Amino acid sequence: MIGQVKKGYVRPLDIKHGRVDMSHGGGGRAMVQLITDLFANHLGNEYLAQGNDGTCLPPCTGRMVVSTDSHVVSPLFFPGGDIGCLSVHGTVNDVAVMGATPLYLTAGFILEEGFPLESLARIVESMARAAKAAGVKLVAGDTKVVEQGKGDGVFITTTGVGFLPEGVHLSGDLARPGDAVLLSGTLGDHGVAILSKRENLSFDAPILSDTAALNGLTAAMLASGAAIRVMRDPTRGGLAATLNEIAHQSGVGIHLDEAAIPIKPEVDAACELLGLDPLNIANEGKLVAICAAEDADRLLAAMRAHPQGQAAALIGKVVEDPNCFVQMKTRFGGRRMVDWLSGEQLPRIC
């Protein structure tokens, strides 16, 4: 429960100097204090204020879309974002790429004993800003505390609920040979930002995570009227994993054109230095869309007209291939397989 409990019988938290202790997860006054002073203060709204075990939402009609993601990113604060806004964006985007309008979020916090309350407050403020910007409301929450050494600062699991507009039906198994493959912007920014912070690397131009909510962009894309088959955000595993998934779900192959894939020069350089392939790196504010070939120009124009799709590009096409291979024409004119990795390239990227 993250709800409103009457104030006046718990002392305010010392957010500046205090730390999370086991009592903050115990269901007693200390937990109420944490909830009231920190969570309700920043995230409070009419739904959280109900203060019951579950939250009643207004009457709804239509096809609901739900998605959930646990966030364990390390470090918790990284160039361009933090686990708070990331936990909002990640789940909002999973609902949005289904074509749905995200409305509600829930959040479960697992806090490690000893975590500074000031850092927790920064995270919660960041969540609140991200939720407001995305137009979603945090309607239910929960807080647990584990002993030092049994967690890692903060883990946040968010669940998103949205509704599908009439007539919208997107799915990973709807790609057909001939379809166009579009990407909304540059690849690799999030993964490189995380890694640079983790490894204490500094580049001439700072590389920021692209973490952002994509529901404005997806709404603009749907409004274009283009026959979109699939949208998906290439997070863990990067574009390579996302396209391999779609290829297998649809029973098709995909041909990419390396020269058409937008990558920032500084990200490209960092990947070279670090021995990473930008196609395997997680993104947190990009999406790939597959649409009917004849609608590609229209969809691309709609994407480029949106602030989050300015660097959108047509990067390839769907082909017939019983092996469901994803292949790429390289900048040097050759062709290579775009496989997905067996294991992890960058653990705890989101």
Added chain:
Amino acid sequence: MIGQVKKGYVRPLDIKHGRVDMSHGGGGRAMVQLITDLFANHLGNEYLAQGNDGTCLPPCTGRMVVSTDSHVVSPLFFPGGDIGCLSVHGTVNDVAVMGATPLYLTAGFILEEGFPLESLARIVESMARAAKAAGVKLVAGDTKVVEQGKGDGVFITTTGVGFLPEGVHLSGDLARPGDAVLLSGTLGDHGVAILSKRENLSFDAPILSDTAALNGLTAAMLASGAAIRVMRDPTRGGLAATLNEIAHQSGVGIHLDEAAIPIKPEVDAACELLGLDPLNIANEGKLVAICAAEDADRLLAAMRAHPQGQAAALIGKVVEDPNCFVQMKTRFGGRRMVDWLSGEQLPRIC
């Protein structure tokens, strides 16, 4: 994503001898393997099989109720249950005590590197059984892996979605002086079961957790037609915390009768031995209900007619009290305050 990805290009897991490794959270083939062989195998259904970032649910109408809970119980396996079924029951119950019919669950897993796959399989099987018994479907999921020493085996965050029948409106702020306070069964079983396992205590009669889904019981209670104001399950913080919350939300006092509160003799004895107050101990299969006094007999009869309410009892009444105190007439005829604890009595109880 816990979805269906085409089989045939990942080797099966060695569930008997294998362990979770970082690659299982990396978004690559190893993660797909874990999802396919373990999660989809036990939890699979038509919704998970969609295999997209979000899950599309059938058209719905009505007032939705959502609730979320992170589960960090230690130990993961305890007498009468485990974190798997607990993570289903906890969230199903939070939706059910709102008067709603729980339909869907999502689950976010945070796994610690090195955790035995065999234990994970037992947990997932237990979740699947619990979900089936409660009549809810797991419709979306996510898996993350953290390094050894940054987690504690398995944490599971579940989110529940349900719908309110026409005319049902329960809330913690609806208790009124004169109302009856009912409890569905014995107190303290879950907390004592956890503690006995944690401390390696053995009693003559084994004490089992009461972890169970309460949506059958709540449906029977609503069907009785009694004017129920509030239902709530006394988990963390126990009955004492739950009644203090309600008293403050409603601006009333509550008087309990200790002699009427059902407690198993072996749980009572264990509490005595361990210096615990059963009123502060978490329960995972009990609920407290507050209803109009004139409907108390009817509601009690409905509860007792249900397998999960056989030991139900009228344990007190709501009174006028500007201080919102919860007080109890003791077995010896005195009166004591039932305060809620400031910190935790038993950390990581759920």
